[in-house]
Amino acid sequence: MIEDMEFVVQKYGGTSVGSLDRIRQVADHVASTRAQGVNVVVVVSAMGEQTDDLIAMAKELSPNPPRREVDMLLTAGERVTMALLSIALHERGLKSVSLTGSQSGILTDENHGNARIEKILGDRIRHALSDGAIVIVAGFQGVSPKTKEVTTLGRGGSDLSAVALASVLGASRCELYKDVDGVFTADPRIVPGARKIAAMPWYAMSELAWAGAGVLHARAAHVASRFGLAVEIRSSFKPQVRGTIVEPSTELDVAMSTDKNGMEHALVHAITCKQHMCFLEVDTGTAEGDATGNLHAGILESLWHHGEAPVINQQSSGTMRFMVTVKTAGVIQSELSAGRMGSVPKSTKISLPGTAAIGVVGNGFLQSPETVAKAMAAARKAGTPVFWDVRNQVLTIGVKDEDSGAVVRALHDALIG
């Protein structure tokens, strides 16, 4: 906690800082926050699509660039933005300082490309704040105290930087500025009639993020809920419009009940979609026992390193199916065949490539079979489901990538309206 000083963490994503004009607008907004007597820690992403562009450049030079060098490259993107924003703030007569993740004391493990935050020291941020400076932190990056190397936190990780800093430093507010007005009942690019959710509890946001609602980094949702942080997700293009407040516990603003007659029926919060998925099928060959358990634990660990939250199915005693991106499935398959996770499984197979995992996210599906039936009927009308998985808070439906938009719209129509 920083004593006697109210400050807010504001995070601006790639689109919000995509040009010098956008950076000027962000500087104006930060300046107006400062003028209200509140200090600001700003977390920035790389400008526009710069992270994708840098990855493409690395891939042109090598199909398999060293992960350490990729992290050195990608962290430069956020560094450019932080310095430009600080220059724009100086131009407005404001005192500001930009800091890299490493300078901010964001300590991570050594897993390049998807490092986990272990601890935040934040000394330089605290000093700069008590000196009256606006602090700009490069998002998506940290440093491993073990290897002394710079690391990145996984794609979209600036959300995580912001939420983790706000939690540890004791910010009075955390605002995430995006190119949408808030969290909607589906991606508004897919469902134009999707509704903005004014307020929601973290348990719901967390489920939504893990199920693939791209609006918030899933690990950020976990950290924020763990620290009881309140976050507002809002638009940098319309800074005066209220966004979505996500709090430890709050009522969802609209009763999105699928059946107005029954208070015990399932609630549906939103529809999500993850494309380019497949099944990685692993037959361990042994019916039971430690070898199987160890292998599955190894696969889960590797999936975590790749930033995946798979749907997992037990097919038979020795066979498991993991629903993951096609890209990750290939990597894990070769790691398994090379014996890098202990014993080599009897067989591995990638099936149903080109599948989209659609999530119906809500609560109470196991006690509301009619909701599940309604979802299944809607999905069948708009596409050809190849897979179902029902949990109490998420119903996952696998369809062909090309049918996913139509199925998301049909599910939204049928369950949210």
Ligand code: ADP
């Ligand atoms: P950032 O600017 O922080 O990087 P992102 O681009 O990662 O923001 O996230 C915003 C995008 O998330 C929106 O442009 C929108 O298309 C997408 N999105 C997906 N699902 C949702 C949802 N349920 N509500 C709002 N936006 C969503």
Ligand code: ASP
């Ligand atoms: N620039 C990084 C990315 O594109 C991090 C972020 O935007 O949050 O993934």
Ligand code: MG
């Ligand atoms: Mg993002």
